[in-house]
Amino acid sequence: MPGAVVVAPVKRVRACARAPARTRMGGAERRSARRPWCPPGRLIAMRSCALRRERRDHVVEHRLLDGRCQVRRLHPGVDHHEKKVSVATIMLENDISSGNQDELIPYSTVGKKLGQEMQQRDEQLNKIKEHLAIVRGRIDAACQKAGRDPYSVRLLPVTKTVPAEQLRIAHAAGCLEMGENKIQEAHEKSVVLGDLNIKWSVIGHLQTNKAKYLARFANEFHALDSLKVAAELDKRLQIDGRSLDVFVQVNSSGEASKFGLLPDEVGAFVDQLPNYSSLRIKGLMTLAVLSTDHERARECFLKMRAVQEMLRQEAPDGLSFDELSMGMSGDYELAIEEGATVVRVGQAIFGKRPLPDSHYWPEFG
Numbered sequence: 576m577p578g579a580v581v582v583a584p585v586k587r588v589r590a591c592a593r594a595p596a597r598t599r600m601g602g603a604e605r606r607s608a609r610r611p612w613c614p615p616g617r618l619i620a621m622r623s624c625a626l627r628r629e630r631r632d633h634v635v636e637h638r639l640l641d642g643r644c645q646v647r648r649l650h651p652g653v654d655h656h657e658k659k660v661s662v663a664t665i666m667l668e669n670d671i672s673s674g675n676q677d678e679l680i681p682y683s684t685v686g687k688k689l690g691q692e693m694q695q696r697d698e699q700l701n702k703i704k705e706h707l708a709i710v711r712g713r714i715d716a717a718c719q720k721a722g723r724d725p726y727s728v729r730l731l732p733v734t735k736t737v738p739a740e741q742l743r744i745a746h747a748a749g750c751l752e753m754g755e756n757k758i759q760e761a762h763e764k765s766v767v768l769g770d771l772n773i774k775w776s777v778i779g780h781l782q783t784n785k786a787k788y789l790a791r792f793a794n795e796f797h798a799l800d801s802l803k804v805a806a807e808l809d810k811r812l813q814i815d816g817r818s819l820d821v822f823v824q825v826n827s828s829g830e831a832s833k834f835g836l837l838p839d840e841v842g843a844f845v846d847q848l849p850n851y852s853s854l855r856i857k858g859l860m861t862l863a864v865l866s867t868d869h870e871r872a873r874e875c876f877l878k879m880r881a882v883q884e885m886l887r888q889e890a891p892d893g894l895s896f897d898e899l900s901m902g903m904s905g906d907y908e909l910a911i912e913e914g915a916t917v918v919r920v921g922q923a924i925f926g927k928r929p930l931p932d933s934h935y936w937p938e939f940g
């Protein structure tokens with residue numbers, strides 16, 4: 576009948592038939608004891624990583640532990656039992672810690688949100704795993720084509736602009752090292768994700784006054800092109816008694832917008848590096864011309880090989896230039912054909928960045 580109002584049947588509340596044998600309980604206790612999750616209601620308190628809900632006869636606590644949400648029902652004077660449910664921990668943690676701790680929110684909303692977040696997390700995890708497998712497969716194929724050992728090429732996932740929560744998922748997908756081009760973003764992420772022991776590579780230009788931050792957390796620096804920065808890094812590293820793997824950045828395209836030393840400046844620069852004993856020189860890094868014309872990128876990579884060859888002959892003893900950090904999402908296979916040992920790949924793993932490179936990355940302005 577058009578226009579009729581459908582009235583949903585009123586749900587009958589079932590009387591509780593059986594009480595758990597363990598304890599003797601009243602009716603309300605028996606009803607709630609049979610339900611693993613609490614029925615919709617209101618949260619009465621939120622703590623940094625626990626939800627606590629007081630029922631008439633017991634307390635339900637949701638606590639985050641090892642990527643799981645642990646649900647505990649505490650009956651005063653009775654034993655406790657626990658049920659583990661997997662959820663997207665980090666999201667929950669963020670939600671709660673950023674929220675107003677005294678705010679009341681419907682419990683049912685929390686449960687629904689957790690379910691959605693858990694599903695989203697799984698989807699993201701699978702996508703990153705799939706992309707990683709594709710990139711790794713293409714690296715291996717490029718190695719085969721060039722007659723190289725696939726183990727001679729390291730994939731450095733580039734995580735700039737990817738939020739920290741997603742990097743937690745990327746870590747679970749197998750990204751144990753991450754590259755960032757901006758020191759501040761890198762440092763912030765290294766703090767937020769400090770529990771994961773990620774190896775951080777700073778792959779972008781560094782100002783001398785920021786060297787102290789890099790020395791604190793980075794494992795590797797790919798963009799050394801100034802002796803001032805080398806001196807400052809060395810000073811800070813000496814204080815902490817650590818060393819740092821370093822790549823010298825070369826401007827192989829000759830574009831004025833790019834950082835890095837011009838190929839004919841590299842020799843004199845490298846001669847000074849033995850003065851900075853906490854820098855472990857590994858090799859050279861470059862950004863090729865970003866162009867759909869692959870031959871122009873190839874010229875850049877070939878130039879790097881020539882510089883590497885020159886340094887092998889002429890560089891001071893004790894410095895090694897075996898590594899070549901070159902190749903990104905658009906040109907890593909080409910770079911491998913021309914000798915790359917580290918490829919820095921972002922978008923092919925994490926998807927396209929929302930804004931053009933020039934926005935995040937002045938070098939491509």
Ligand SMILES: *Cc1c(COP(=O)(O)O)cnc(C)c1O
Nearest residue numbers: 733756778903904919920921922
């Ligand atoms: C962003 C960036 C990359 C990765 O570029 P994608 O296009 O995301 O693969 C590589 N190297 C440097 C220095 C970068 O800043």
